[in-house]
Amino acid sequence: MATVKIVVHDIAVVSQVPNPTTVYQGGIVTIAVTVRNEGTETESFTLRVYYYGDLECCVGQEVVDLLPGESRTLYFEWYTANIPPGTYYIDARALPVEGELDTDDNACTSLAAVTVRAAPIVGGTVQIEKPAILYQTLLVALALAFTAIIAVGVVTRAKNSVRAR
DSSP, rough: OOOOOOOOOOOOOOOOEOOOOOEEEEOOOEEEEEEEOOOSEEEEEEEEEESSSSSSSEEEEEEEETTOOOOEEEEEEETTTTSEEEEEEEEEEEOOOTTTOOTTTTTEEEESSEEEOOOOOOOOOOOOOOOOHHHHHHHHHHHHHHHHHHHHHHHHHHHHHHHHH
């Protein structure tokens, strides 16, 4: 009796988790992606991780080799320095392997959004829009102070003049 081997090519993206889910521009979001070989053959495939909101860009990609039944978690770092503030979703996609029929499980989109906030302003300069108002206030304050000094001088002279008599 002959043995028949059924060959199944099937890889799956089981999960992906971004951390943290809120970051300031310039921060790093680490994305943990778990993949599994659900087939009967050793597979080599490309795993890509994307972020999308108003635009879609690739965070990174890696070639993965898995034995039948093997799972592995891979970590991708998303640098947000040039990312506009907003809400983004993460999508992990395994490119299909040759002979794969079940590709419905080759992608996993995050249910948790990642919020990128505007970077806080540190340092810098402060510009006063209406310096004339400050200048006028300073002139009035100086005039009042000068008037007070003159008045004190006049009163002091008057007292000294009265004592001298």
